[in-house]
Structure formats: C-alpha cells, structure tokens
Amino acid sequence: MFLANILNDPVCQPIKKPYELWYKFMEENIEFWMPDSEWHTKTHCARVLLLALLIGNQKGLSDEEMDALGMAAIFHDSRRLDDGIDEGHGRRAAEYYKDYCHEHHLPYNAQTYYITCYHDQDDSLGLSEIAKSPCLSERGMLLYQIFKDADALDRFRLGPDALNVNMLRTEEAHGLVDFAKYLLQKSHETNL
Template structure:
C-alpha cells in the first residue's frame, strides 16, 4: 500500500474498509502487463480506487454493490496496457481480462457494469454513454452515474503527470471538482518530486514524438 496510513485513518469507515479490501486483493491477485510502469500500474490504480470510493460514498450513498463495481473497475482498468501513451483499447483488453478472471477465481463477483466502466474509460464519453444506454436500458441512468464517477476518479490522478496534468474543467461531477486539491496532495504524498518531474518529461516527449509523426 502506498497511501499513507494517516490518510486511510481519515476515511469514512465504509470507504476505508472497502479500500483496504480491494487494495489488498489487487496486490495479491491481479496481473499487470506493465508491472514496473511508474505511470499506469498498481500505484496509480490504488489511488484511483481511493478516489472512486470517496466519490461513490458522496454520490451513491450507502450502495455496497456500487462500491464493488467501482472497486473492480479501479483495480483492473490499466492491467492490460501495452504502452505508456494513449494505448486506445487497453480498457477493452482489461474488461476481457476481468471477465475471464471472474470465471476462474473464487471470492470475486462479476459485475457487467464494471466491464463497461473499464471498456470505455479510455474512449470519448459519448461512446461510453451510448453503449451503456443501449446495453442497460432502464438501468442505464445508474450505470451512467457510475461511469462518470469512475472517469473522474481516473482523471483526478492526472496530477502524477505533472503540475499541468489535470484540468478541472473536464471533470464531470461536483464532488470531483472539490477533490482536486486532495488528489494533488495524495499524489505528492505517494510520489517523489523527482519521479513526477521524470514522468512529466516522459509524457511531454511522447506528445512531441506523436506530433512530429503527424
């Protein structure tokens, strides 16, 4: 666990218990394609798990199934990345891995909602919303709320990409917009300044390389 214990102690009891449960599960059971990644591996997923549960507690209220859906999406969503840049489609690969994982492992329930949160987290919101409405029908509103929560949780960790990594204007929920200082603090507590600077340079180099190939 990378999150300081002092931060864990401040969490609401339900959030704290769910965080500890699924954080331990991630480290114990989930395989990451890029386990040594400083941008998209367990440390990132741990912070996304934290933010997702805090957002869920505020927006969903007492919804244990909703918490589990968010937790599963958080701990699996970047497990199947193949590179550090956009890697469009890594969400779909993670969704397949999650579904297969749930078939063969006891102690974890399968949630189709988690599949959609993962599958569309690296795509434009409009595509995810359309797919959710089509698949979930009358239950779509609840899943759309979960989708917004999860995408905001992932976005809140963009501080790891540097001081300009997160633009709050792109956040979807009011709670997330009020969490930007908190998520910035969590990143600084779990990553060294040198590492953040290194990642920021790496990201900028990747962007410049992509621009040069256009």
C-alpha cells in the same frame, strides 16, 4: 499497506475498509502487463480506487455500486501495452476482468465491465454504449462518470497542469482536486 497514512484522514474513514479490501485483492491477484510502467502502475490504480470510493461515498452509492467501482479501479490499467494513449487497453482490461471472474468463480458485474471497457474512450462513445446495454441502468452512466473523474483526478502524476478541471463530470470530483494533489504528494513520500 499503501496509503495507510492517508486512510487515517477523517475524509477517508467511511471508505477505509472497502479500500483496504480492494487494495489487498489487487496486490494479491491482479497481474499487470506493465509492472514497471512509469505512469500506469498498481500505485496509480490504488489512488484511483481511493478517489472513486470517496466520490461514490459522497454520492451515497450502494455497496454493490461501490464494489463495481472498486473492481473497475483495480483492473482498469492492468492490460496496458504502453504508457501512451493505448486505445483499447480498457477493453483488454474488461475482458481480463470478465475472464478472471469466470475462472475464479467470482460474481461478474456488467457495470464494472462497461466502466473498465470504455474508460479509455471519449464520453460520447462510453455513455452511448452504456445507454444501449439492456443490462445496465441509468446508474451505470453515473458510475462511469464517477470512475472517469477518479481516474482524471490522478492526472497530476503526469504534471501540475495535466488535469483540466473543466472536464470533470461530478461536483464531488471538483471538491476533491486539492485532495488529489495531496494524495499524490503523500504517495510519493510513501514510495521514497
């Protein structure tokens, strides 16, 4: 299992089982349009999954909220067309998620849809669309911010200065900056 060496770290113990569940689901079920991408791979999604679950655990999220983050993490970059900005890949991935749930008779979560759909957009748009949705609560905004932070924390894969820590939204994410660097280093060692 990818990141198995990290999962034994005490900081990961509370989220080890949900991480393993979502990681296995991604490996067995999610199709990525760019499987040979340099930056937006299942490996990236696995790190985002781990970071999102860590932040969510630290925030004391419910199991349902943790599941929404897990699904968003494993689907969020599955429908990329290129490794650039690729505006719109979030909406394509959200539609893939929605269709997947319908086709496989899985529970659909509107929060997962919105998080995935707007993760590639500016916060002003993402937060305003979440606020306008009658099916989402204020917690939807928190989940969106947690997810955006988890995705941002993995920007170190793009270079040592790729993350602007001033753009992180949650206190918990600020506390995970060094862990995110460590996580990237360990995932490179695993993939050698």
